[in-house]
Amino acid sequence: MPEQLTPNRSKHDPELDELLIDAEADDEQVQQQPVVLRRPWLLLLGLVLVALNLRPALSSMAPVLGQVSEGLGLNASAAGLLTTLPVLCLGLFAPLAPILARRFGSERVILGILLTLALGILLRSALGATGVFVGSLIAGASIGIIGVLLPGIVKRDFPAHAGTLTGVYTMALCLGAAMAAGSTVPLSQYFGDSWAMGLGFWLLPALLAMLVWAPQARQGHGAHQVAYRVRGLWRDRLAWQVTLYMGLQSSLAYIVFGWLPSILIGRGLSPTQAGLVLSGSVLVQLISSLSAPWLATRGKDQRLAIVVVMLVTLGGLFGCLYAPISGLWGWAVLLGLGQGGTFALALTLIVLRSKDSHVAANLSSMAQGVGYTLASMGPFAVGLVHDLTGGWAAVGWIFAVLGLGAIVFGLGAGRALHVQVVSERV
Missing domain, CATH: 1.20.1250.20 (MFS general substrate transporter like domains)
Incomplete structure (x- = not known):
């Protein structure tokens, strides 16, 4: 029989309360197996770099949206769809994250999805109108999956500093968004007033994050041994x-x-x-x-x-x-x-x-x-x-x-x- 952990304790059965508390303690001991991190600084660096890549694909489009619309002949409704697709995919693909993680492990999934994120950014800047929409969809789906997995890794591997590192993670998200919003237009102008090159530049940080994250996918840190x-x-x-x-x-x-x-x-x-x-x-x-x-x-x-x-x-x-x-x-x-x-x-x-x-x-x-x-x-x-x-x-x-x-x-x-x-x- 599976044990049930209810959010409210019984007020009328102290013995049952004690049994439930003991069961939770046993579960926590099983779940929280000590994880030895060989190079925690490398994992932390990887987490920051991955988080930095979770907003540029979204915020880089806005400053050049007028140029993209003009270049591809999009009206405001189509441009609105272009800004909507990635955000929609954040929600639609988020439930896929735990399924993939149970099958392949969070570290390997993040590495693979970083590759799909890079592919989405490339398609968005290289294949005209079709590529812009398909690439935006792929990029949004990739961000949605990774965004669900990162907080769990923080809580698992840095339990004593989960709050602090969640703050660092949030700051990295904001920093990535700010960098893309502020520099996409200057980058486009630098590359011959090409919005495609300005958007495509954000492929490079994704590839860098893949390179730094690769050791995590090779060694793996395991997963919770008890499923709930x-x-x-x-x-x-x-x-x-x-x-x-x-x-x-x-x-x-x-x-x-x-x-x-x-x-x-x-x-x-x-x-x-x-x-x-x-x-x-x-x-x-x-x-x-x-x-x-x-x-x-x-x-x-x-x-x-x-x-x-x-x-x-x-x-x-x-x-x-x-x-x-x-x-x-x-x-x-x-x-x-x-x-x-x-x-x-x-x-x-x-x-x-x-x-x-x-x-x-x-x-x-x-x-x-x-x-x-x-x-x-x-x-x-x-x-x-x-x-x-x-x-x-x-x-x-x-x-x-x-x-x-x-x-x-x-x-x-x-x-x-x-x-x-x-x-x-x-």
């Missing part, structure tokens, strides 16, 4: 609140990645200036991505923090869209502070709302799979609204709906509760 399944998660209200908060705040983030430069170009900035504004805003996220979760865990729950960071995000978005252009950098900084906090809190909620690591892994898969699929609708809606109205003013309604929705579900997800599920050994 979690039942009841998809029927749990709190789990859906966490998932919808993740999806709605992510939708705003990918609208920024996909459309903010185009919005700013429409307001009179050059493509280079617009890319730098996006890059600067993403760099500011490094500050709040570390500080917001720390501050949020000082109180009794996270509801106030969720409302504050989302209101800051909306303030920055509306400032970039409507305020005088002379104060643009101030609004971009405000936007970065808000979005760094919303993303980091979304990841933090997955951990805080889970009773144990098995539930956390399954909640993470649900939140990313459903959340990113939902998030992909935002960039597409922006492109559609722009196509219908011929301008950007109406996009503010999309910002408002998504932001207020994130606050509503965030207020539910921010309560100091655990998802009510059963975790059992199989």
Whole structure:
């Protein structure tokens, strides 16, 4: 009979409570077999380099989206689909990650998927309109799979420093996004004003990450010897609140990645200036991505923090869209502070709302799979609204709906509760 680990202890059977506690302790001893890392610094370097590659394929397109659309004859709706496809694939392919990891091992899967990421970037810049869409799809699918696996490796191989290294991982994501947003246009100009070369440049960091990660795939660090399944998660209200908060705040983030430069170009900035504004805003996220979760865990729950960071995000978005252009950098900084906090809190909620690591892994898969699929609708809606109205003013309604929705579900997800599920050994 599989033992059941329920998030709430029985209040009427102390003996059963004691047996359950002993069973969990035995499971933890089996699960947490000591792992001897031959070169932990190499693993850490590999993790950072892999994380750096999880956003350039997304944020590099935005600054040159106008050139790509003009060169390939795409209207705004088609351009919106181009920004939507990678984000949609983040969600659709996330559930595939644990299946592949159980079959081949996380390290080998990451190495192989880095290769598919590089292939997607190459196709996107080399095969015209078809290649742009197919390459974007492959790149998004690759990022979705790797993004699910990296946090698990951090928790397994650096259990004593999981929080710190998760912060480093998040910072690497932001840094990769900022680098691509700020340098893709200058790179395109350097290579003869070719947007294809500017996008194709991001093949090189992926190949470098493969080279550094290869030793991890060869030696492997093993996997958990005890498999668990979690039942009841998809029927749990709190789990859906966490998932919808993740999806709605992510939708705003990918609208920024996909459309903010185009919005700013429409307001009179050059493509280079617009890319730098996006890059600067993403760099500011490094500050709040570390500080917001720390501050949020000082109180009794996270509801106030969720409302504050989302209101800051909306303030920055509306400032970039409507305020005088002379104060643009101030609004971009405000936007970065808000979005760094919303993303980091979304990841933090997955951990805080889970009773144990098995539930956390399954909640993470649900939140990313459903959340990113939902998030992909935002960039597409922006492109559609722009196509219908011929301008950007109406996009503010999309910002408002998504932001207020994130606050509503965030207020539910921010309560100091655990998802009510059963975790059992199989």
